[in-house]
Amino acid sequence: MSDKFPDHIDPLLFAERRSVLAGELNIAALERLADSVIDRSGALKIRIEFGKEGKRVTVSGHIGGDIQLECQSCLQALAWPVDISFKLSVVSSLQEAKQLDDSEPLMLDGETISLTALIEDEILLALPDYPRHPFECIERNRSEDADYGATDSQIKANNPFSVLAKLKKTGD
Ligand SMILES: [Zn+2]
Numbered sequence: 001m002s003d004k005f006p007d008h009i010d011p012l013l014f015a016e017r018r019s020v021l022a023g024e025l026n027i028a029a030l031e032r033l034a035d036s037v038i039d040r041s042g043a044l045k046i047r048i049e050f051g052k053e054g055k056r057v058t059v060s061g062h063i064g065g066d067i068q069l070e071c072q073s074c075l076q077a078l079a080w081p082v083d084i085s086f087k088l089s090v091v092s093s094l095q096e097a098k099q100l101d102d103s104e105p106l107m108l109d110g111e112t113i114s115l116t117a118l119i120e121d122e123i124l125l126a127l128p129d130y131p132r133h134p135f136e137c138i139e140r141n142r143s144e145d146a147d148y149g150a151t152d153s154q155i156k157a158n159n160p161f162s163v164l165a166k167l168k169k170t171g172d
Pocket of ligand 1: 072074075076132133137138
């Protein structure tokens with residue numbers, strides 16, 4: 001199997017073939033994570049399975065590895081273990097998305113989806129809002145005169161899938 005992960009694929013075709021993709025994706029390729037990670041080297045292990053449940057096309061998989069975030073207390077690297085399992089159903093409308101009960105919607109707008117964007121979305125949804133070391137990583141007397149401005153990223157607010165997730169939760 002090639003270790004070059006494909007990006008734009010036809011999920012319906014892959015589902016017909018019950019395709020399984022496994023490989024590594026460079027963290028540097030995940031451009032929407034650029035503001036959140038402190039070190040863009042390295043790669044994540046990806047596994048994606050395409051299938052069908054009745055007429056519904058499903059895309060499920062797992063993302064594993066380590067991402068270096070910036071600790072919001074000391075601004076040093078913070079290793080964040082990525083262990084994300086996901087199950088998505090391909091939909092073509094918001095109405096269809098609201099009907100899902102055991103999976104999240106994956107909007108198909110056109111014929112292909114971007115697997116890179118899909119993986120970015122899953123990671124952005126799981127990223128901690130305020131990553132920090134689980135121990136006292138800066139001395140108290142130094143934190144008084146340091147000015148740590150707000151660095152919270154707005155990436156989540158711009159993520160269409162988080163909007164879908166909200167609609168789904170309130171739409172019951
Ligand atoms: Zn820290």
